[in-house]
Structure formats: structure tokens, C-alpha cells
Amino acid sequence: MTPVQLIFLAVAAVTLAAALMVVLTRNLIHAALWLIVTLFGVAVFYVLLNAGFFAVVQVVVYIGAIAILFIFAAMLTRRVMQDTGPQLNAGSWLAGLVAVLSFGGLVAVLSQWPGFSSQAAALPEGADPLVQLGTALVSPDAYVLPFELASVLLVAAMIGAITVSLEKKP
């Protein structure tokens, strides 16, 4: 056991436990707070994968924007679903069965793949992945079109969200 492996296992345990709390806890605000813990755990995995930029984006976009949006939505709709009453629907045992079966199926399929337990090769010398990513995102022969499309999608989603949630004045 190397220290990195111990860090991985500890963070994985915290992340999965927090994810379970997200889907099982009764109080929606608490679920949103557990979601923040899960997202922090995922950010740690990005650091372990030598993708520090993704860890920063995860903290800024997911925790800074999306989790706060969830907390606001939970507070705005708080009156209807108090913490009493069932939070899981009638078919939730079936949902649990589907989840466990798909986990088993995924692991079974993945473990037959020859590259399943491959080790990470050393990163190429002299090439900063962040510089490469930035260049690729704006270079015409790489990913400039998906990048611009994502911008258009974000603007469209923002306008759509405002339009949908606007209160109609009579």
C-alpha cells in the first residue's frame, strides 16, 4: 500500500458514503450539502489523475454554481415536501435492485477487458496538458466547433431557464 493508494481509498470511501447520503437522506437541504461533499471527493480524484484544472473547474462550477442552485431550489420549494412522509417512491426496491445489478454487470464486463488493471504511463515530457487543452479548444482543426456549440448551448439554456421560470404577470 503506497500513500497514494491509501489517499484514494479514504477519499473513495468518503465520496461513496456521501453519495449514498445524497440519495437516502430525507431532508433535501442535507442532501444538497452531502452532494457538495461528493463533488469535493470527485475533485480530489481529478487531482490524483494529474488533471488539476478539472479539480478547479469542479470546485468553481459544480460546488460554486450547481450545488448552490440546488440549495436555492430546495429552499424555494420547501413547503410542499416537508421532511415527513416517504422520500422514496413505491418502486424504490426495484430501483435498488436495478442499481445493484447494473453495478455487478458493469464490473463483470469491465473485468473481462484486458486493459482493466493497467497502470498509468508517465506523462509525456515537456508538454503541459493544460496548454494543450487550451490550444485544442480554440484551434480550428481540433475542438473549436464543439467549444462554440457548448457556449451557444449555455446561452440558450440560460435564456430558456429565465423564460420558463418567469412569473407571468396578468
Place this chain on the structure above:
Amino acid sequence: MIPLSWYLILAAALFCIGLFGVLGRRNAIAILMGIELMLNAVNINLVAFWRYRAAEGIAGQAFAIIVFAVAAAEVAVGLALIISIYRRRNSVVADDINLMKG
């Protein structure tokens, strides 16, 4: 060092927890939280495959960035829809939202 399998199993577990949240919860906001967990699991997989299988290219990271953008757009529209439905029908329970039911 950490083998690739650990990341894949972790992402599969996170995905299945999110799947349970999507299928089993009654509250529409909790369903959206489950979708966020699933998207995060997919992103871990994308970055792990980039690091272990194709670290000399950049396609995996570019793909993961697009997933971030789509997740942000999805949650903004989803929460706006839920708040709009809450205003009109005073409910966020997914079973009650059956306007299209024949």
C-alpha cells in the same frame, strides 16, 4: 500506483448510486441530484481513460469539458422547470406531474 480498475469501479459505484437516486426518489430535485452524480461518474471515467490510455492526446479532457458545460445547462433548465411546475401545481413530486398522461 493506482491501477485503472480502481477508478472504473469507483465510477461504476457512483453511477449506480446516482441511478438509484433517479429511479427511487419522489422529489424531482432529488432526481436531478442523482443525474448530477451520474454525470460526475462519467467524468471520472473520461479523465481516467485520458490519463491511463491516451495521455499524449487531449481528446478525453476536451470531452470532459463539454460534459461540464452540458451539466451546467441541464441543471439550470431542470431547476427552472421544477420551480415553474411548483408555482402552477404546488408540487415537486415526480409522480404528481402527469399532465401528459392519457
